Amino acid sequence: MILAVGNVKGGVGKTTIAVNLAIALARSGRDVLLIDGDEQGTAVAFTELRTAQMKGNPGYTVVSLHGGAIRTQVRQLASKYSDIVIDVGGRDTGSLRAALTVADVVLIPVQPRSFDLWGVDQTAELVKEARELNEGLKAISVLNAADAQGKDNEAAAEALREVEGVELAPGFIVRRKAFPNAAASGLSVLEHDDPKAIEELNRLTEMLFVHTNAIGAK
Helix, strand or coil: CEEEECCCCCCCCHHHHHHHHHHHHHHCCCCEEEEEECCCCHHHHHHHHHHHHCCCCCCCEEEECCCHHHHHHHHHHHHHCCEEEEEECCCCCHHHHHHHHHCCEEEEEECCCHHHHHHHHHHHHHHHHHCCCCCCCEEEEEEEEECCCCCHHHHHHHHHHCCCCCEEEEEEEECCCHHHHHHHCCCCHHHCCCHHHHHHHHHHHHHHHHHCCHHHHC
């Protein structure tokens, strides 16, 4: 499966989700390629930290690619890996557009804030354009860094359900200290002691890679 994690709105937790999904897949025995398509290079920096933490073996391969190189290289590398996860930056960039033309699924993280919700509409427009070349592209939004309680989550979820051409993932990824604390040590929340964070990530991983039949199709 080729999964792009993207949103034209920055600061919504794309890289955190991308690296955690890559590690989740690697821990299940998959041969995973993580592509850092963000010029900030956060996924590469995280992997360098993880490599040191894991004594030279992060569990997956990481490369940095931008713009049209994402499209050409993914097409060449797809047969060599079980799964490819592409982390693209928070703007309407050539990297995001290229990723959408080769991905099976694009995951759109969204925080329950009004400005973030507006960004989904813009991303949905890019998805619509990309489907002219990649008609099978599946788009899924996920509420990320959600509030632990309160009505904002459900209000945001209701707004996301109205976005044409984009499905809403079941459940939320709640804003928890486990995510930044694990990342600071080069770890996934799956390797950190927070059962709720682990449950939320596992639910998202299962929905993306099992319920979409991505693993079974390989």
